[in-house]
Amino acid sequence: MDQNRIRNFSIIAHIDHGKSTLADRILELTDTVTGREMRAQVLDTMELERERGITIKAQAVRVNWKGHELNLIDTPGHVDFTYEVSRSLQACEGALLVVDAAQGIEAQTVANAYLAIENNLEIIPVVNKIDLPQADAEGTAAEIAELVGDDPGRVLRISAKTGEGVAAVLDAIVERIPAPGGSAAEEAPPRALVFDSSYDQYRGVVAFVRVVDGSFSAREPLRAMAQGTRFESEEVGFFSPTMRAAEALGAGEVGYVITGLKDVSRLRVGDTLTSERRLASEPLPGYKDVKPMVFAGLFPTDSDEYPDLRDALERLKLNDAALFYEPETSQALGFGFRCGFLGLLHMEIVRERLEREFDLDLIVTAPTVAYRVLTKAGEEVEVHNPAEMPREVERVEEPYIKASIIVPKDYVGPVMELNTERRGRFDHMEYLSEERVLLLYELPLGEIVLDYYDQLKSRTRGYASFDYDVVGFREGKLERVDVLIAGEPVDALSLIVHRDGAYARGRALVERLREEIPRQFFDVAVQAAIGSRVIARETIKAKRKDVLAKCYGGDITRKRKLLERQKAGKRRMKQVGSVEVPQEAFLAVLNLEGGKK
Amino acid sequence: MTLRARHLYVHLPFCASRCGYCDFVTVVGREGQHEAYVSALLTELALERPALEPRLESVFLGGGTPTLTEPSSLARLLQALPSAEEVTVEANPETVTPALARLLRECGVTRVSLGAQSFAPRLLEVLDRQAGPDDVRRAVYALRDAKFDNISLDLVYGIPGQSAADLDADLSEALALGPEHMSCYELEAKPGTRFTHAHGAELARQAEAMEWYFERVVARLTEAGYRWYETANFCRLPDGAGGRDLRSRHNLAYWRGRDYLGLGIGAVSTIEGRRWRNTPRLGRYLAALAAGERPPREVEALSEPVRRSERVLLGLRLDEPLSLDGLEGAVDAAALARLERLGLIERGRGAEDLALTERGRFLGGGVTAELLA
Numbered sequence: 001m002d003q004n005r006i007r008n009f010s011i012i013a014h015i016d017h018g019k020s021t022l023a024d025r026i027l028e029l030t031d032t033v034t035g036r037e038m039r040a041q042v043l044d045t046m047e048l049e050r051e052r053g054i055t056i057k058a059q060a061v062r063v064n065w066k067g068h069e070l071n072l073i074d075t076p077g078h079v080d081f082t083y084e085v086s087r088s089l090q091a092c093e094g095a096l097l098v099v100d101a102a103q104g105i106e107a108q109t110v111a112n113a114y115l116a117i118e119n120n121l122e123i124i125p126v127v128n129k130i131d132l133p134q135a136d137a138e139g140t141a142a143e144i145a146e147l148v149g150d151d152p153g154r155v156l157r158i159s160a161k162t163g164e165g166v167a168a169v170l171d172a173i174v175e176r177i178p179a180p181g182g183s184a185a186e187e188a189p190p191r192a193l194v195f196d197s198s199y200d201q202y203r204g205v206v207a208f209v210r211v212v213d214g215s216f217s218a219r220e221p222l223r224a225m226a227q228g229t230r231f232e233s234e235e236v237g238f239f240s241p242t243m244r245a246a247e248a249l250g251a252g253e254v255g256y257v258i259t260g261l262k263d264v265s266r267l268r269v270g271d272t273l274t275s276e277r278r279l280a281s282e283p284l285p286g287y288k289d290v291k292p293m294v295f296a297g298l299f300p301t302d303s304d305e306y307p308d309l310r311d312a313l314e315r316l317k318l319n320d321a322a323l324f325y326e327p328e329t330s331q332a333l334g335f336g337f338r339c340g341f342l343g344l345l346h347m348e349i350v351r352e353r354l355e356r357e358f359d360l361d362l363i364v365t366a367p368t369v370a371y372r373v374l375t376k377a378g379e380e381v382e383v384h385n386p387a388e389m390p391r392e393v394e395r396v397e398e399p400y401i402k403a404s405i406i407v408p409k410d411y412v413g414p415v416m417e418l419n420t421e422r423r424g425r426f427d428h429m430e431y432l433s434e435e436r437v438l439l440l441y442e443l444p445l446g447e448i449v450l451d452y453y454d455q456l457k458s459r460t461r462g463y464a465s466f467d468y469d470v471v472g473f474r475e476g477k478l479e480r481v482d483v484l485i486a487g488e489p490v491d492a493l494s495l496i497v498h499r500d501g502a503y504a505r506g507r508a509l510v511e512r513l514r515e516e517i518p519r520q521f522f523d524v525a526v527q528a529a530i531g532s533r534v535i536a537r538e539t540i541k542a543k544r545k546d547v548l549a550k551c552y553g554g555d556i557t558r559k560r561k562l563l564e565r566q567k568a569g570k571r572r573m574k575q576v577g578s579v580e581v582p583q584e585a586f587l588a589v590l591n592l593e594g595g596k597k
Numbered sequence: 598m599t600l601r602a603r604h605l606y607v608h609l610p611f612c613a614s615r616c617g618y619c620d621f622v623t624v625v626g627r628e629g630q631h632e633a634y635v636s637a638l639l640t641e642l643a644l645e646r647p648a649l650e651p652r653l654e655s656v657f658l659g660g661g662t663p664t665l666t667e668p669s670s671l672a673r674l675l676q677a678l679p680s681a682e683e684v685t686v687e688a689n690p691e692t693v694t695p696a697l698a699r700l701l702r703e704c705g706v707t708r709v710s711l712g713a714q715s716f717a718p719r720l721l722e723v724l725d726r727q728a729g730p731d732d733v734r735r736a737v738y739a740l741r742d743a744k745f746d747n748i749s750l751d752l753v754y755g756i757p758g759q760s761a762a763d764l765d766a767d768l769s770e771a772l773a774l775g776p777e778h779m780s781c782y783e784l785e786a787k788p789g790t791r792f793t794h795a796h797g798a799e800l801a802r803q804a805e806a807m808e809w810y811f812e813r814v815v816a817r818l819t820e821a822g823y824r825w826y827e828t829a830n831f832c833r834l835p836d837g838a839g840g841r842d843l844r845s846r847h848n849l850a851y852w853r854g855r856d857y858l859g860l861g862i863g864a865v866s867t868i869e870g871r872r873w874r875n876t877p878r879l880g881r882y883l884a885a886l887a888a889g890e891r892p893p894r895e896v897e898a899l900s901e902p903v904r905r906s907e908r909v910l911l912g913l914r915l916d917e918p919l920s921l922d923g924l925e926g927a928v929d930a931a932a933l934a935r936l937e938r939l940g941l942i943e944r945g946r947g948a949e950d951l952a953l954t955e956r957g958r959f960l961g962g963g964v965t966a967e968l969l970a
Contacts, residue, residue, distance in 0.1 A: 521960055521963065521964075543808075544808040544959060544960075545808045545959050546961070546964075547828050547959070547962045549828075549829055550782050550785075551851070551852075551911065554606075554863070554864070556867070556872075557897060560903070560907055563910055563962070563969060566962070566963070567966045567969055570967060578939075
């Protein structure tokens, strides 16, 4: 295809603002899928994505419109996948910025719009859902125009649901988005950006690529430049909407390369493919080795399920290069894995997939972040588990994020208050419209991972929208708080908190545990301690009475079953020393403030 | 056959009205059916007779309100039952007239268990009881006049609205009547019942308070010279009772895991590893026996491990040691060691006997749940 007739674009939209519906309409209108073939929301393949309304793995679909080849590159819809989004955007020359006419701009839209602008993309602003009775097409158009610095008159008004205005969107893609650059010359050393990959159990790793220079074909020895991985392409092609093999992918084109690799971690998103025969001298810019930032322990509720959990993680990892895991042993929770995630949503998705697709029953410990620690001995270590934080440290650094929060102006006060409590540093505030305000803050990620999002929602009656990006590591006055139950430290309940908040957190935690742990046959002390200094203590008073009132000939069976149930209940508890601790107690740390309400 | 049952339970379901907290099989009204019901009981007895020893250790007439049964029918039943060393009849205080007391005595009843529940009129009202405190006293006097020397009183604690002072008053009133035996139950409100619905918040408050009500009951009764021989049962010590062992022989049989035959609607029998419960429906019961057939029953086969577990859970209710001989595998050794360390269980001679310590008895349910393998 003549490079001038290619347009590569993606759709940026907040969850539920209609990205998938618009993609469906585009596929229909371009006769890529017709009638009965049309499965609602073709691009979202996984069950989970459908239910959550989010897209985890990007794909690209080729459609034809008025003599042009349009490649729609689907972007993951969430903050945790910012890096993947940025790689998808790098593969495009333009983006549709879709905003729900009834909802207006959300924090995520802003973050992704900025990302698109940084990538020099041509942005086509689109107001969707103009058919809704509560739609405010004009107000929303003004908001978007303001955001991207465009004329409100150029904002397209559509209804992806009814199809109204979608043809104009396709025309605008052809007219406004530039054709891809890059060198199509035969002799140019080929370069292609890997913007996503997925794993197929029969064909191995499938890379989604945007060819920048030269061309790629099947049976060609290739190399991923950043990681140095070598393989032979087994097949190249594109999706339209299903896989179609092609002879070659030329400059400017988007498609897939079947690599035969058996491990997604060998071909990371952002890497540059080139040919072994004509090696490119420079990789494409922007490759980053994405590191997990949020960590949590995953333990099977039933210790017999440990091998199943291991197998399940292995299988998820095949398709999720960002997922990290290593075995972890907890005195309290037994054998499990310490897992690393890009962010909270990523963690939530992994947990749900483990429970849903693999039918596992899990205890997930409170999430924590990656800390960079300089020990007294001068050694630098990264700590992913509060229980492993050395007691004597020279310096601890914690990850910081830049948070964008959009709220109706009446809630600015409560949000500022929350951010101050969470050690946030105010950065910037601007009115997006008369009603809505964008707040930018810098916050420690560790203050976000526990219950920040719930708090933000509850303090703004659900109106706030929130997005973040990790900006780097900074030193913090952090302390490790341990919990002792009946004198035994419970590794799974250790926390790392800022010195100023340590006392309050410790207090709240032991109070919560006192409520969660049932009374035992003896008094149980629950303590929070920093090193050997106890900062909070509660006592769970011993039970004084636990009998079945009466038991005669007529009710022996019933009483026996009652005791059997009681016994089964005890089996589900975890033994900490001689104390039986229900699994819920290990989650107490997750929502300390929630519990106080 | 050497393993025939020596204990017989007979269920007389008739009541004048239904008490809100009660979950026994009862039938309100139907005075016209008493005679037919007694006939059915005797037919069932004839069918099951081969499972019983000729001479029994105990017979227990429970209810319902056995003493509400038409006197002539009640007498006919008592006279037709096999003789036994202990024959107990449950009675509601308001039904015990001097005439009834004499009738019971003449028909061979040796022991009467009176459902007093409380002596506070407002608490009796909460429980929907018909009797007042004076009825309890009158009933005891009538029984004494008829020469009954083994009377048991039932008390309930944890009644919505009951204060610690109320409990003390109830115990004092009961002790003043000098019963040979007392049963004190914590009020068990079943979730979802009308009673629980009506008293939910108050029941929750009582649950806290009852923690030490139980200790109070045990302290008061043991101080008064009673033996706390089962979780909820007390009897006068032999030296205060002319050397007699006043424990309920019938109920001891349950707690020692003996076989027993139950007759009547809803009645349960356990004989040689088989347990069955008769239909609780009066009409079906009468119809089956009128045709000379056994009533519809729910049958449960008790496996050997289940029987052993039951021996443990029942045996630990008593103040006598439980022999582990023959109960291999029923007890979790690690749990036993832990409970011993906590001072809740003691091992007796040769480590073959188990007994709960006093504190262990207050926690008997939880201790048993933990101990069972």
